[in-house]
Amino acid sequence: xxxxxxxxxxxxxxxxxxxxxxxxxxxxxxxxxxxxxxxxxxxxxxxxxxxxxxxxxxxxxxxxxxxxxxxxxxxxxxxxxxxxxxxxxxxxxxxxxxxxxxxxxxxxxxxxxxxxxxxxxxxxxxxxxxxxxxxxxxxxxxxxxxxxxxxxxxxxxxxxxxxxxxxxxxxxxxxxxxxxxxxxxxxxxxxxxxxxxxxxxxxxxxxxxxxxxxxxxxxxxxxxxxxxxxxxxxxxxxxxxxxxxxxxxxxxxxxxxxxxxxxxxxxxxxxxxxxxxxxxxxxxxxxxxxxxxxxxxxxxxxxxxxxx
Numbered sequence: 406x407x408x409x410x411x412x413x414x415x416x417x418x419x420x421x422x423x424x425x426x427x428x429x430x431x432x433x434x435x436x437x438x439x440x441x442x443x444x445x446x447x448x449x450x451x452x453x454x455x456x457x458x459x460x461x462x463x464x465x466x467x468x469x470x471x472x473x474x475x476x477x478x479x480x481x482x483x484x485x486x487x488x489x490x491x492x493x494x495x496x497x498x499x500x501x502x503x504x505x506x507x508x509x510x511x512x513x514x515x516x517x518x519x520x521x522x523x524x525x526x527x528x529x530x531x532x533x534x535x536x537x538x539x540x541x542x543x544x545x546x547x548x549x550x551x552x553x554x555x556x557x558x559x560x561x562x563x564x565x566x567x568x569x570x571x572x573x574x575x576x577x578x579x580x581x582x583x584x585x586x587x588x589x590x591x592x593x594x595x596x597x598x599x600x601x602x603x604x605x606x607x608x609x610x611x612x613x614x615x616x617x618x619x620x621x622x623x624x625x626x627x628x629x630x631x632x633x634x635x636x637x638x639x640x641x642x643x644x645x646x647x648x649x650x651x652x653x654x655x656x657x658x659x660x661x662x663x664x665x666x667x668x669x670x671x672x673x674x675x676x677x678x679x680x681x682x683x684x685x686x687x688x689x690x691x692x693x694x695x696x697x698x699x700x701x702x703x704x705x706x707x708x709x710x711x712x713x
Contacts, residue, residue: 407434415443415530416453423643429705439509443530445491447473455500471509472533475575493627529643536578546587555646557676568674603638613710660685
């Protein structure tokens with residue numbers, strides 16, 4: 406049976422590549438996409454999701470727009486990484502179809518409640534929609550099949566020295582999420598930085614033709630870190646979180662207690678990870694089978710390319 410995935414995201418370069426993976430893997434039944442403000446504003450993250458849906462040809466999958474700002478803080482975005490519209494240099498045809506008309510929070514709750522223990526919830530943006538859904542209906546934490554995020558870190562940050570962007574963008578929401586009655590699979594920076602689209606990967610992806618030239622390669626090569634002299638390719642962070650659901654065999658993971666710092670002068674948004682806690686609330690992947698990961702991703706992308 407395919408894994409039923411509900412993807413809460415903020416497209417976004419790597420979110421778009423994660424959507425492509427969810428569409429291309431025959432073991433994934435993508436039941437819906439919900440959008441949140443994050444990498445860019447909610448208007449653009451929703452626009453990007455709608456355009457990707459039609460470009461890739463899964464028009465029957467509902468897209469629902471959600472929160473445009475954090476629970477209590479001023480909005481922070483990452484347009485300096487993803488480009489003003491969120492998709493770098495990629496320009497897709499305008500979408501003809503609209504959103505579902507349901508708020509993302511209600512869509513998340515209704516979808517999980519309609520299929521208890523069947524929905525694998527994956528969040529690859531700030532946790533605002535997820536936190537609002539938990540506040541409205543805390544029981545959904547016990548009704549999901551699994552919950553996986555791309556966010557956090559146990560050694561480093563990228564928004565600040567201490568904090569990863571998705572957590573930093575709404576730390577209060579992230580705290581609600583980690584405090585809820587479920588186990589969070591935290592696919593953090595330490596793991597996702599192992600999945601870099603280096604030169605060899607890009608050359609293999611070129612064989613996918615139009616899809617690679619129009620979408621995959623521009624998304625996977627747009628960001629170059631100006632502060633890293635040893636830059637070896639853009640990491641595809643959110644792709645890794647989706648991959649975890651169907652291919653956990655590609656990961657080595659450890660249980661941990663994760664707390665979110667919301668008050669530190671220098672550490673707000675930091676995920677404090679205790680691998681020795683007797684009361685774990687998370688599973689934290691720490692190493693990735695990089696070759697196996699890219700073989701899986703390239704195969705899934707190839708299935709989509711073959712239909713174009």
